[in-house]
Amino acid sequence: MLQKILFKDKEAKNHLENDEYADAAKVLLRHQRLDWKMLADGYEFLSSQKIKEFEFDGFTIKLQFNPGRIHSTSAQVDEKSINNRKCFLCNENRPPEQKAIQYKKDYLIICNPFPILPEHFTIPHISHLPQKIKNSFPMMLSLSKDLSKYYNVFYNGPACGASAPDHMHFQSGTAGFFPIENELSFLKNEFGATLLDDIGLAVTAVDDGLRKFILIEGKKGRDVQYAFDTFYKVYKMISKEDEEPMMNIVSTFKEKKGWKVILFLRSKHRPSCYYKDGRDKILHSPASTDLSGICVIPREEDFEKITKEDIVKIFQEVSLGKEQFEFMKSGLERRFE
Ligand SMILES: [Zn+2]
Numbered sequence: 001m002l003q004k005i006l007f008k009d010k011e012a013k014n015h016l017e018n019d020e021y022a023d024a025a026k027v028l029l030r031h032q033r034l035d036w037k038m039l040a041d042g043y044e045f046l047s048s049q050k051i052k053e054f055e056f057d058g059f060t061i062k063l064q065f066n067p068g069r070i071h072s073t074s075a076q077v078d079e080k081s082i083n084n085r086k087c088f089l090c091n092e093n094r095p096p097e098q099k100a101i102q103y104k105k106d107y108l109i110i111c112n113p114f115p116i117l118p119e120h121f122t123i124p125h126i127s128h129l130p131q132k133i134k135n136s137f138p139m140m141l142s143l144s145k146d147l148s149k150y151y152n153v154f155y156n157g158p159a160c161g162a163s164a165p166d167h168m169h170f171q172s173g174t175a176g177f178f179p180i181e182n183e184l185s186f187l188k189n190e191f192g193a194t195l196l197d198d199i200g201l202a203v204t205a206v207d208d209g210l211r212k213f214i215l216i217e218g219k220k221g222r223d224v225q226y227a228f229d230t231f232y233k234v235y236k237m238i239s240k241e242d243e244e245p246m247m248n249i250v251s252t253f254k255e256k257k258g259w260k261v262i263l264f265l266r267s268k269h270r271p272s273c274y275y276k277d278g279r280d281k282i283l284h285s286p287a288s289t290d291l292s293g294i295c296v297i298p299r300e301e302d303f304e305k306i307t308k309e310d311i312v313k314i315f316q317e318v319s320l321g322k323e324q325f326e327f328m329k330s331g332l333e334r335r336f337e
Pocket of ligand 1: 087088089090127128129166167
């Protein structure tokens with residue numbers, strides 16, 4: 001089965017033999033844009049999209065009108081709906097044109113036919129296993145390093161943005177495309193509280209008025225892993241017992257500086273305007289891309305009417321509450337002492 005879907009290409013094979021996954025993925029995308037009409041259409045569509053920008057206190061939030069994302073934005077992710085549909089990340093249900101690059105033993109890199117970023121990949125687990133970050137975080141770090149030549153890596157929690165919460169997957173796309181990637185040092189200096197500042201490892205809590213996130217910056221994988229495990233333990237204390245604490249994650253890697261991992265903390269999946277009727281309705285379901293500064297708006301009417309104030313309201317509503325954020329900060333600070 002796997003052999004049938006793997007991308008067979010000499011150039012990609014050469015890259016893979018040298019562990020040049022970013023180059024191999026680039027080759028895959030180039031070929032798929034020629035061989036797979038649905039994907040070509042998706043990119044064609046993306047290039048003609050309207051963009052709107054809102055300037056905040058030293059940072060930017062962009063809005064991307066993207067009707068191709070309507071299914072993802074309005075995906076029913078409750079257990080019943082999920083059980084009643086064919087999983088679109090399972091090998092047997094994907095379109096035959098969609099080819100894959102194998103990443104290590106358990107993951108596949110495939111092209112996302114509904115792109116948000118100029119180059120956009122989905123990285124599903126080979127097996128149909130639930131979306132969970134706890135034991136998959138080392139894989140995220142490894143992917144993020146191996147794809148860093150051109151790409152970042154991001155993750156949406158099963159209850160806050162993943163449209164396939166039943167099938168473990170990451171996403172990856174053009175590094176530097178998310179405004180937040182270039183604003184991190186500003187946000188950290190302006191709105192950050194240092195929780196740990198050690199040689200080669202720093203942890204900062206940031207509340208910029210819209211978003212609340214924990215930033216881990218580390219040169220060594222095991223240090224970043226330690227910071228993440230500590231974070232997870234504290235965050236689990238204030239989340240529902242049988243659920244993963246709600247988070248969206250963006251990870252980038254640079255050879256000299258190491259990893260930068262942004263952990264967006266969430267209080268709910270969708271804002272109240274999502275469920276409203278008529279003029280009050282805004283179909284916006286924030287996940288990693290949105291919180292990183294690229295808000296995907298699939299309906300044109302929403303794209304036209306949405307204001308800066310709406311964005312503030314939506315972001316504040318889906319982000320972790322003030323009191324819980326304070327709990328996170330003091331809990332982490334204590335553990336890092
Ligand atoms: Zn599946």
